[in-house]
Amino acid sequence: METTTEFRELLIAALPHMRAYARSLTGSADQADDLVQDTALRLMGAQEQYRQGTNFRAWAIAALRNRFIDLRRRARFHGGSIDDIDTSLFAHPASQETIVYFEETAREFWRLTPAHREIITMVGINGMSYEQVAQVLGCPIGTVRSRLARARAELQAAIDGREAAAAKPAARERARRAA
Numbered sequence: 001m002e003t004t005t006e007f008r009e010l011l012i013a014a015l016p017h018m019r020a021y022a023r024s025l026t027g028s029a030d031q032a033d034d035l036v037q038d039t040a041l042r043l044m045g046a047q048e049q050y051r052q053g054t055n056f057r058a059w060a061i062a063a064l065r066n067r068f069i070d071l072r073r074r075a076r077f078h079g080g081s082i083d084d085i086d087t088s089l090f091a092h093p094a095s096q097e098t099i100v101y102f103e104e105t106a107r108e109f110w111r112l113t114p115a116h117r118e119i120i121t122m123v124g125i126n127g128m129s130y131e132q133v134a135q136v137l138g139c140p141i142g143t144v145r146s147r148l149a150r151a152r153a154e155l156q157a158a159i160d161g162r163e164a165a166a167a168k169p170a171a172r173e174r175a176r177r178a179a
Contacts, residue, residue, distance in 0.1 A: 007047045010056040011040060017057055018064050025068050035071070039064040108158040116151035123148055 018039065022032035043050075043063055050059055109117065122128045122136065123144075130148075134141045 004047070007044075007050065011043060011060065014057045014060045015040070018060055021061055022064060022068070025065070035064065035068055039067045042067065104162055105155075105159055108155055108162065111158065112151060112154060115147065116154055119144065119147045120151050120155065 022035045026032045122133045
């Protein structure tokens with residue numbers, strides 16, 4: 001390429017075509033603009049690879065497409081941001097049974113000993129690894145695992161006990177009606 005100025009002029013002339021193609025790939029104006037900007041920066045860095053006299057726009061769009069494919073491949077392994085998830089695809093109103101079960105679980109959670117609440121909160125709610133919890137509590141990982149197992153068992157037993165107690169009056173009522 002004779003000068004950087006000529007290359008920039010070719011790039012500027014290709015930008016509208018790159019934006020249009022990027023929007024068709026991404027379906028989002030913001031993502032398309034990010035893709036075009038990223039590709040333009042990469043093209044500027046690789047300007048010595050462009051052969052003068054060839055179709056610059058085709059070269060730039062091929063680079064854009066390749067960058068898009070690279071980003072998609074990486075996104076498969078990274079999962080993206082939770083903010084990018086369309087929650088309307090997953091969200092539905094909770095049923096009354098779900099709400100009651102959640103309230104019972106929360107009530108039983110607060111009845112646990114402070115040590116059991118702490119370990120369930122760290123692992124189950126905050127998503128800390130066993131190693132991280134062991135460091136915070138200053139104990140071996142095996143101790144974390146056993147405390148968590150006991151806390152989960154205690155919580156499950158409390159929930160199951162409530163469900164069994166709630167089912168007994170209903171069973172007695174059915175037996176009384178049948179008699």
